Amino acid sequence: MPRNYKRRLGSLRYVDYAPEILEAALKKMVEDGWSLRQASAAHNIPFGTLRNKYMGIRTLKSEGQTVFSNAEELAFVKTVTICSDWGFPLTLTDLRYIAKSYLDSQGRNIGKFRANMPGTDWARSFLQRLKKDIRQKVASNIKRARANVSREDIVHYFENLSETLKDIPACNIFNYDETNVQDDPGKQKMLFRRGTKYPERICNFTKTATTIMMCGSASGVLLPPYVIYKAEKMWKQWIELGPKGEPCCNNRCCSVGSRYNRTQxxxxxxxxxxxxxxxxxxxxxxxLPGRKVLIGDLSSHFTESVLRQCRENDVAFVCLPKCSTNLTPLASH
Structure with missing residues (x-):
């Protein structure tokens, strides 16, 4: 539960009147012709508060102000419910990362959040405010012996996939996945002069890995690769003469070729x-006209922006069962 903070002695009180008193003051003004100052003094209600209520101006909540607007919080709820419907419910930590990602994308810096990351109190207060829409429930844990994907999971997945892909052309069905490529060739047996104490081979490598995201359609169109380097900055030499993929879309949308990014x-x-x-x-x-379906296993990376653009462009995600990529090779056919 969120913490219940006690009011410090001498701090301002924002609401020191009952709702009935406010209604009585407004009634005096409307029916008896009292002025704002008369009603404010008689009922001990701040002049500005009474004026805002009388004029219908939106006032702030008395229990504290939220960082996000009501529309933004409802968008977060939409994100949570969509992921839950897809079979990949989020944790409170996931919710906090979604909020942080949204703030970073908007260029907003919230002082009360460390590095723009909302705390656990914010997440619990969020659930308390929106308890009519979302709830936190305990998920069932399974033992290691039952951790393998069951036949029922796979059957249920393909039944759901068949229903989702009904009447959708092959060119609108996409499968994506990421992999990594290491530049460390590893150790091999080599030939050296007999008696060599330190057998070494000179190689230019850094023992780092580069992530590559690939995506293709069921009709055989391969989208340009997306390459992620491990680095603080992006060097120009890393993005020159990148592959476009074969058979790649020849239209303007994919003519640029490979995309690049970097993370720490x-x-x-x-x-x-x-x-x-x-x-x-x-x-x-x-x-592409019509509904598009994107199949993959990176549900933990969904953001509010991605889900919003999915709704706007008629794109649906189908998430693979956890740890099942070796059992679902037909997902891209």
Whole structure:
């Protein structure tokens, strides 16, 4: 539960009157012709508050002001419910990351949040305010012996997939996945002069990995690769002469070729996934009429921006069952 803060002695009271007193003051003004000052003095209600109520001007909540507007919080609720409906419910930590990602994308810096990351108190207060829409429930845990994906999970997945893909052309069905490529060739047995104490081979590598995001349609169209380097800055030499993919879309939406990004950890995260969706997938998807389906296993990277653009452009996600990529090879056919 959120913390209940006690009012400090001497701090301002924003509401020291009952709703009935406010209604009585407004009634005196409307029916008996009292002035604002008369009603304010007689009922001990601040002049500005009474004036705002009388004029119908929106006033702030007395229990504290929220960082996000009502529309923004409802958008977060939409994100949570969509992920839950897709079979990938979010945790409070996921909710906090979604809020942080939204603030960063808007260029807003909230002083009360450390590095723009809302705290656990904010997340619990959010649930308390919107308890009519979302609830936090305990998920069932399974033992290690039952952690493998069951036949029922796979059957249910393909039944849902068949229903989702009904009447959708192959060119509108996409499958995406990420992989990483290491530049460390590893150790091999080599030939050296007998008696060599320190057998070494000179190689130019850094023992780092580069993530590559690939996406293709069921009709055989391969979208340009999305490459993520592990670095603080993006060097110009890294983005020159990148592959376009074969057979790649020859239209203007994919003519630029490979897209590039960098992170400190070189993994795909919420921001890079959003950038891939907006810069690589969405331009091609917009050129296709009708409903589009995107199949993959990166549900933890969904953001409010991605889900909003899915609704606007008629794009639906189908999430693979967890740890099942080796069992669902037909998802892209």
């Amino acid at each position: 950890h070189r993994w795909m995260d919420a921001q890079t996934f959003t950038d891939w969706f907006e810069s690589s997938f969405l331009p091609h998807a917009k050129s």
